[in-house]
Structures are given as C-alpha cells and as structure tokens.
Amino acid sequence: MLDTGMNILLVSSEVAPFAKTGGLADVAGSLPKALALQGNDIRVMMPRYRGIQSHSIVADFPVEVGGRKETCIVRTGYIEAKSDMGTRRVPVYFLDNYHYFDRERYYMFGDEPLRFGFFDKACVAACEVLGFRPDVVHCNDWQSGLIPLLIRERAKENDFWKDVATCFTIHNLRYQGRFPRDVLRQLGIGQEHFHPEGLEYYGDVNFMKAGIVYSDVLNTVSETYAKEIQTPEFGEGLDGILRKRSKDLYGIVNGINYHEFNPKSDPRVYATYDSTDLARKRENKHSLQRELGLPVSDAPLLGLVSRLVDQKGLDILLAAMPSVLAQGCQFVLLGTGDKFFEDAFSELARKHPDQMAAVIGFNGVLAQKIYAGSDLFLMPSKFEPCGLGQLIAMRYGSIPVVRKTGGLADTVMDYDGDTGSGNGFVFSEYTAKALENAVKRALNLYSDKDAWQKLVREAMEMDFSWNRQAALYTELYIEAMGRKGRVERPA
Numbered sequence: 001m002l003d004t005g006m007n008i009l010l011v012s013s014e015v016a017p018f019a020k021t022g023g024l025a026d027v028a029g030s031l032p033k034a035l036a037l038q039g040n041d042i043r044v045m046m047p048r049y050r051g052i053q054s055h056s057i058v059a060d061f062p063v064e065v066g067g068r069k070e071t072c073i074v075r076t077g078y079i080e081a082k083s084d085m086g087t088r089r090v091p092v093y094f095l096d097n098y099h100y101f102d103r104e105r106y107y108m109f110g111d112e113p114l115r116f117g118f119f120d121k122a123c124v125a126a127c128e129v130l131g132f133r134p135d136v137v138h139c140n141d142w143q144s145g146l147i148p149l150l151i152r153e154r155a156k157e158n159d160f161w162k163d164v165a166t167c168f169t170i171h172n173l174r175y176q177g178r179f180p181r182d183v184l185r186q187l188g189i190g191q192e193h194f195h196p197e198g199l200e201y202y203g204d205v206n207f208m209k210a211g212i213v214y215s216d217v218l219n220t221v222s223e224t225y226a227k228e229i230q231t232p233e234f235g236e237g238l239d240g241i242l243r244k245r246s247k248d249l250y251g252i253v254n255g256i257n258y259h260e261f262n263p264k265s266d267p268r269v270y271a272t273y274d275s276t277d278l279a280r281k282r283e284n285k286h287s288l289q290r291e292l293g294l295p296v297s298d299a300p301l302l303g304l305v306s307r308l309v310d311q312k313g314l315d316i317l318l319a320a321m322p323s324v325l326a327q328g329c330q331f332v333l334l335g336t337g338d339k340f341f342e343d344a345f346s347e348l349a350r351k352h353p354d355q356m357a358a359v360i361g362f363n364g365v366l367a368q369k370i371y372a373g374s375d376l377f378l379m380p381s382k383f384e385p386c387g388l389g390q391l392i393a394m395r396y397g398s399i400p401v402v403r404k405t406g407g408l409a410d411t412v413m414d415y416d417g418d419t420g421s422g423n424g425f426v427f428s429e430y431t432a433k434a435l436e437n438a439v440k441r442a443l444n445l446y447s448d449k450d451a452w453q454k455l456v457r458e459a460m461e462m463d464f465s466w467n468r469q470a471a472l473y474t475e476l477y478i479e480a481m482g483r484k485g486r487v488e489r490p491a
C-alpha cells in the first residue's frame with residue numbers, strides 16, 4: 001500500500017463551475033476536491049472554452065492534428081476545496097486552442113473528433129511539458145477516451161509514461177463519440193488499433209470503446225448501472241466488450257458537494273434552512289409559487305430539473321400528467337433539450353396555469369430554488385447511470401419519486417408504510433400507470449403531516465457526500481496501479 005498521497009490527473013470535457021451541461025461537470029468539479037482533502041496531489045485538465053477566465057499561461061507547445069501543427073496554450077486556474085480543517089487549491093489546467101474551443105457552445109459541431117482528439121493528445125503532451133508525472137490518469141466519458149491508448153503508445157518511447165496507470169469512467173454510455181475511420185489518420189493513431197478488439201466499431205472509430213478497451217480499470221457511476229450495461233438492453237451496443245472486461249469494471253455511486261449543495265448556506269435559495277427548521281422550507285415553496293405565477297398554497301408541489309431527453313422518462317411523465325394533476329398538486333419543471341418535450345410541457349403548462357409552470361432553459365439558480373421549494377422530485381428515467389438530481393433533492397428535503405434503474409436504484413429505497421423505512425417512492429415498470437401509482441402513494445403520505453416531516457428530515461440527514469465515495473476512487477486507483485505492478489493490491 002502507498003503511505004503517501006498519489007499524483008492524480010483527472011481529465012474531463014466539463015468541470016463545474018467552469019463548464020457544465022450535466023452531471024459529468026458536477027463530478028469532475030467535486031471529486032478532485034475530496035481527493036485533495038484526502039492528501040493527494042490531484043490536478044485537472046479541461047478545454048478552455050470561450051468565456052473561461054484563467055490566470056497565467058504556463059506552457060505552449062504544438063500538437064499535430066489533420067496534418068497541421070496546432071498550438072496548445074496551457075492556462076492555469078484552480079478550484080478551492082474547503083473543509084473544517086482548512087482550504088486546499090486544486091490546480092486546473094485549461095488547454096486552449098482558439099480554433100477548436102473559442103466557440104459559442106461546447107459540443108455539436110462537425111469536427112468533434114478533431115477537437116477532442118486534439119484535447120486528448122494535448123493532455124498527454126502537457127504532462128510531459130509541465131513535468132507532472134501522474135500515478136494515475138483518470139479519464140471521463142468519450143471526450144477523453146483516447147488518452148489510455150495514447151499513453152500506452154507514448155510509454156513505448158518515453159519512460160515518463162512507464163507504469164502510469166489509467167482509469168476510465170463511463171458517466172453515460174449512450175454518448176460514445178463515433179466517427180469515420182479517417183479520423184485515425186488525421187490524429188496520427190496507428191491503423192493497427194482498428195479492429196474489433198480495439199477501437200473499431202462497425203467500420204467506425206469509437207472513442208468510448210477506446211476508453212473501455214485500453215484503460216487499466218474502468219468504472220461507472222453506480223453498481224446497478226455497472227451491471228446493467230453488460231446486458232443488451234442497456235449496453236448501447238458495447239455490452240459485449242464490457243462483459244469481456246467485467247473483472248475490471250466497477251461501480252461507484254457519485255456524491256454531491258456538501259458545501260455547494262447545503263440548504264443551510266445556499267445563497268441561491270429564497271430562505272436558508274435545515275432539517276430542524278422545516279417551516280423555512282415552506283417559505284421557499286411559497287416564494288417559488290409566487291415567482292412562477294402559481295397560486296400560493298400548501299398543495300403538494302412536484303419538481304423536475306432535467307435535460308429534456310428521451311432517457312429521462314418524459315414520455316411516461318407526459319402520459320401520467322393528466323391523472324397526476326387531477327390529484328390537486330402543483331408541478332414545476334425546469335429543463336432544456338428536445339424540442340418535442342420543450343413544446344409538450346410548455347403547452348401543458350399553458351393549459352393548467354393554476355397548477356403548472358414550465359421554464360425552458362438552463363438556470364442554476366432557479367434549479368436550486370426548485371430543489372428547495374418542492375415537496376417531491378420526479379425522476380422517472382428509462383435509464384440513469386447515477387443521477388444527481390435525486391441526491392440534491394434529498395439534501396434539500398424534496399422526496400424523490402424514481403424509477404428503479406441505475407443509480408436511482410442504488411440511492412433511493414422505497415418508503416414502507418409499515419416500518420417507516422425508505423427515503424423515497426420507487427416504481428419498476430416503465431409505464432405511466434406505475435409512475436402515477438408511485439406519485440399517488442407519495443401524495444397519500446403527504447397528507448399525514450407528521451409522517452411526511454419525519455421522512456423529509458431523514459432524507460435530509462442522509463450522507464451522500466463525496467467523502468466516502470472519494471475513498472472508493474482511491475481504492476480504484478490503487479487497483480489500477482496494481483495492474484501495473486506499482487503497488488501491492490489491497491486485500
């Protein structure tokens with residue numbers, strides 16, 4: 001075992017608070033803080049998108065892409081890890097290239113493989129230039145999927161990379177980064193890797209598959225999802241290769257940052273509160289109703305904050321809405337995504353102005369007001385690798401109603417009226433009826449004020465912080481180093 005901290009490089013295309021479209025950013029912004037507080041030298045690399053403020057420039061070097069030499073400029077910044085013991089700064093390196101990253105959004109341009117191919121190559125080169133030799137490089141999702149392969153290749157010619165272990169985390173298997181074969185030539189990656197046991201996928205190059213195949217260990221963000229993705233139903237076409245690596249595939253549920261997501265000190269909510277002071281939570285509900293033009297009342301208020309995409313179970317939610325609203329509750333939705341869902345929920349809100357408000361857009365402040373102001377939080381997902389919404393909701397005393405899949409199954413236990421155990425309402429079948437029944441059970445309990453408040457208090461007091469989960473990542477890194485013969489594997 002190691003008796004000192006490790007050198008860790010975490011690579012992600014999104015890191016909160018600098019760039020966020022979903023849960024990946026939350027993880028990449030908060031796991032490093034917990035690892036730093038546990039005594040590791042952890043550093044983070046991400047692209048420098050337009051608008052990111054940085055401090056000094058610490059390096060620049062050329063990276064070959066598409067037959068051209070592109071310049072990578074390395075700028076620095078940091079994220080601050082605070083605990084009762086003090087503050088530590090986690091260095092963040094922003095890899096900058098005007099052509100690839102100075103654009104109005106993060107994704108969905110035609111040249112994704114070159115943008116992130118550049119980024120992956122630049123991450124490897126930057127370590128050498130900066131003289132930061134990691135024990136473990138932790139890559140996340142397809143945007144950093146080529147790095148384990150690039151490190152293996154580089155290790156053949158440069159001892160700097162000898163025995164450096166790699167860990168790859170799948171945050172969502174649906175988004176794979178699949179591109180035409182020619183990308184290999186453009187990125188200068190050898191054609192010998194283009195075969196079904198390598199990064200080839202039905203005639204294309206697949207960045208996610210590269211991460212899965214070439215990393216020393218891999219994990220996903222809940223134990224249930226780690227099992228699910230090894231089946232054809234959830235495997236998104238990669239279940240075969242995942243079954244092959246099943247001995248190296250782990251599940252670690254995400255945590256949330258307890259400093260950022262703290263109802264007692266959150267500057268974004270209308271009135272701060274904790275589990276001993278639920279009257280103040282009620283103030284949040286009334287303020288939210290006022291802000292969104294709903295009648296101010298004690299009717300149960302359901303919330304949803306989500307990307308509006310197929311994965312999130314919005315089709316069954318739409319089908320269940322008439323019967324849910326007929327039970328006299330209110331519903332507040334915040335989300336952006338597929339136009340079909342944006343229009344359908346907006347239309348529903350227009351039809352039921354006294355019961356429903358739909359805000360289409362991405363708004364971090366309003367999101368927190370909804371977590372704080374709602375009684376119930378809906379996540380009827382078709383699949384959900386981990387899900388952060390339900391964890392944030394519980395911390396703010398909004399009881400989750402979830403489908404039993406992925407990380408939702410690992411973090412929300414169904415309420416049992418006989419024993420009082422459980423922290424939410426869970427349904428299994430992917431149908432509107434099953435969702436309606438779960439909401440109905442929740443609303444029944446809501447009318448029993450004492451039982452409801454007990455449930456809310458208990459949910460708020462559960463521990464979904466990063467502390468415990470970061471320790472599991474440390475074990476995973478040690479496991480990865482064990483594969484390289486670097487350390488004794490823990491018993």
Ligand code: ADP
Nearest residue numbers: 022023306307335361362363364367387388389
């Ligand atoms: P996913 O990563 O699939 O989007 P998660 O539940 O893991 O889902 O994480 C979603 C995160 O993004 C949560 O922190 C949630 O509050 C936030 N979020 C999602 N949609 C919005 C939105 N429209 N406005 C603000 N925050 C949002």
